[in-house]
Amino acid sequence: MVAIPISRTIAIDSDELVESFTRASGPGGQHVNTTDSAVMLRFDVAASPSLPDAVKHRLAVVAGSRMTREGVLVLRSEGARSQLLNRQEVRDRLIEMIREALIVPKTRRPTKPGKAAKARRVDAKKARASVKQGRGKVSID
Template identity: 45%
Template structure:
């Protein structure tokens, strides 16, 4: 079985992908009425042995409405007039989604305390702004 390369360390088996074809919607004249150019690509992410558990969970979360309750990711492509280009488009979109899921999330920011110097600069700035605003008032009668 041929394998499809997702990243340098991750690949999926081509047998895990299921393609189905239908007539595309929209305007297009005779071509759209007689040729099944729309491609629906299904990938069972929840039961895929190729994906690590963390990537599987991130892929299903990223898929959003394209993921079914059974854990399948469904990609539909119908932009092009030919079935071959729609197949390429659907596969490219699935691979992009899996590449995004394979990228680990960035680490959370660790909170740090402000330095003594930054505290002093902040207070000096407040003092200067207060002095400037004080000059805007009415002059005192002495």
């Protein structure tokens, strides 16, 4: 039972992660046909006691299609020829996703233009109007 640190206050128990190993696709010759180097990590976000509810909701947004309807996050790595490197890579991706979900987005407060901005706008309109006013037919008197 090893805890994986995410932040100062949040750590995930390694028992919450389910890893399965399969054969990786792609090049590798005879080696790829004999070793289970691809790693599929499953993390049940909905049932995790380690994450607060707000983080779970933001993690669902960050995960997108990698999250199942049941709330299970599924990540797969088969880039390296080593199972150990793929395990580390998929765990690093999970930690990065959770850290991204920890960031609370700032709420936008609608603002109105100030008096000076309104005055500049009106002055610009008047200047443009006077330029256009100067155009037109010239009358000879």
